[in-house]
Amino acid sequence: MVFDFVDGGAEDEVTLTENRRAFSDLAFRARVLVDVAERPQATTLLGRPLALPVVLGPAGLVRMAGRAGEAAAAVAAERCGTVSVVSSGSSVSLADVAAAVGEPQWFQLYPWGDRRTVRALMGKARDAGYEAMVVTVDVPVVGLRERDLRNGLTVPPRVNPRTGADVLSRPRWLAELLTGPGVTFANFTDLVPRTGTSGLAAMTAGLLNPGHTWADLEWMVAEWGGPVMLKGVMTGEDARRAADLGCAAVAVSNHGGRQADGLPGALDVLEEVVDEVGRDVEVVLDGGVRRGTDVVKALALGARACLIGRPWVFGLAAGGVEGSVRAVEILREEIDRTLALIGRPGVASLDRSALSARPTRGWRPLAEPAGCACRSTDPHRRS
Numbered sequence: 001m002v003f004d005f006v007d008g009g010a011e012d013e014v015t016l017t018e019n020r021r022a023f024s025d026l027a028f029r030a031r032v033l034v035d036v037a038e039r040p041q042a043t044t045l046l047g048r049p050l051a052l053p054v055v056l057g058p059a060g061l062v063r064m065a066g067r068a069g070e071a072a073a074a075v076a077a078e079r080c081g082t083v084s085v086v087s088s089g090s091s092v093s094l095a096d097v098a099a100a101v102g103e104p105q106w107f108q109l110y111p112w113g114d115r116r117t118v119r120a121l122m123g124k125a126r127d128a129g130y131e132a133m134v135v136t137v138d139v140p141v142v143g144l145r146e147r148d149l150r151n152g153l154t155v156p157p158r159v160n161p162r163t164g165a166d167v168l169s170r171p172r173w174l175a176e177l178l179t180g181p182g183v184t185f186a187n188f189t190d191l192v193p194r195t196g197t198s199g200l201a202a203m204t205a206g207l208l209n210p211g212h213t214w215a216d217l218e219w220m221v222a223e224w225g226g227p228v229m230l231k232g233v234m235t236g237e238d239a240r241r242a243a244d245l246g247c248a249a250v251a252v253s254n255h256g257g258r259q260a261d262g263l264p265g266a267l268d269v270l271e272e273v274v275d276e277v278g279r280d281v282e283v284v285l286d287g288g289v290r291r292g293t294d295v296v297k298a299l300a301l302g303a304r305a306c307l308i309g310r311p312w313v314f315g316l317a318a319g320g321v322e323g324s325v326r327a328v329e330i331l332r333e334e335i336d337r338t339l340a341l342i343g344r345p346g347v348a349s350l351d352r353s354a355l356s357a358r359p360t361r362g363w364r365p366l367a368e369p370a371g372c373a374c375r376s377t378d379p380h381r382r383s
Contacts, residue, residue: 001151001166002064006313009257010143015265016257019288022265025358026297031343039339040346041332045282045305046106046132046227046248051081052332053299053347056324057286057307058108058134058231060089063183064157066316066323067176068092071100073312076324078103080332085134085307088112088121093186098128106132108231110139111212115219117191122224124187133224134251135217138232140210143259156183214241221246231286231307234269236276243281249304250277253286256309267298274302292334299347300354 009016041052056073063069069092073084078101085106086097098105107125112118125133152160188207221228230242231251239250252270254263266287274283285298286307295306308331315327335347344350 001153001157002317004147004151005061005064005153006059006310006317008145008147009261010145010259011261013257014261015254015259015263018263018265018268019254019257020265020290022267023288023294023297025360026267027356028293028296028338028342029354029356030341034343034345036340036343036345038345039336040348041335041339043305043347045083045284046229048083048132050083050305052328052335053295053303053305054082054289054328054331054335055106055284055305055307056082056084056312056328057309058085058087058090058136059309059313060087060185061091061155061183062313062316063091063180065313066320067180068316068321071097072316072321072324074098074101074105075321076312076315076328077101077105079325080328082328086130088187089185091183091186094121094124094130095128096186098130104129104131106130106134106229108134108136109220110136110207111209111216111220112207113209115216117207118220119223120191121187122220132227132229133220134229134231135220135247136231136253136255137212137217138234138253138255138259139208140212141208143255143261145258155185214245217242217247218245229282229284233273234263234266236269236272239273239277239281239283243277247281249282249284251284251286251307252303253307256287267301270298270301270303278302292331292336293338295331295335296338296342296344296347296350297355300350300352302352 043050043053056077066072070086070090071092074086074097077084083106085108086094087108088110094107107130109118109121152162227248229249229251230247231253232255233239233242233250233252234254242250250273252266252273254266266285270285282304283302284305284307285303289295289306289308290311298306311327312324315323319326339346342354344354
């Protein structure tokens with residue numbers, strides 16, 4: 001049940017598969033006899049110094065995977081010299097996550113319900129010291145996650161005939177669930193009072209508003225007053241509009257394959273977005289990152305950093321907070337080793353000359369988007 005919640009995607013999981021396939025369609029052009037004795041990974045994002053180009057991305061209801069929940073990401077990020085993005089749908093409140101660490105984290109916001117709710121969540125984040133906001137805009141409605149439906153996943157989780165044997169075979173997890181603080185949307189307890197148990201999709205759908213537009217984003221940017229990253233961008237023209245409305249960064253993301261099925265892999269559209277807005281705003285990749293080699297490929301295509309979700313959540317499930325820390329450390333080690341093996345003395349030396357692409361790689365619009373100068377001149381990109 002919990003594995004499927006974390007691992008699963010929407011419908012036939014085509015988008016989920018494409019996220020991984022996109023990395024396989026790129027290969028390194030390794031150079032030799034290059035001085036790679038020093039291989040610094042440090043970078044900055046939204047003005048924040050990072051020891052490595054990896055940010056622990058937002059995930060909700062993570063207490064299903066481990067008692068520490070979303071606080072595990074914040075602790076792991078602080079110990080590894082980076083930052084975490086705490087979901088507004090977290091099972092540990094924004095205030096409690098902030099209290100678990102000394103460094104300010106970033107806050108993720110869906111355009112929930114109405115402006116009253118959005119303003120209240122911003123206020124909670126501001127009061128807890130969050131320094132940047134990540135607005136996720138690819139969830140106008142909830143994607144059809146059939147694994148969760150088959151498992152009868154609810155909030156809070158409950159045992160049913162389908163999952164009973166699976167749950168009972170994991171007594172430690174069950175004991176933590178029964179004796180812990182519970183799994184719910186911790187930031188909404190005073191905003192949207194709920195009682196009883198509700199199916200996850202139905203509960204989330206009741207909080208969303210599919211009527212939000214670019215005007216609402218413009219309002220959120222002004223209301224927050226600090227750095228804003230727009231997450232969920234999959235086209236150059238949307239990235240351009242986000243930049244024009246004052247977003248300091250965009251995250252190329254298809255929600256980890258958990259929303260619309262049939263989208264290209266996030267890496268497949270990274271070049272388009274970088275070519276359109278890379279000189280004006282910072283571009284981050286979110287989707288399919290499992291290895292340090294994936295991070296290096298994304299940076300070579302122009303990403304400033306990568307967001308990770310499933311890796312740190314699986315780390316939490318396997319080993320608690322230390323498991324999340326270890327997940328980040330593994331990525332750091334793999335990035336370092338990859339840089340050495342392909343002859344690149346640090347992440348700042350990466351560019352598209354580090355990569356080769358399969359001739360069939362890439363997707364192209366069937367009609368050129370109006371007002372978008374996003375055609376790539378890169379020779380490896382199919383036109």
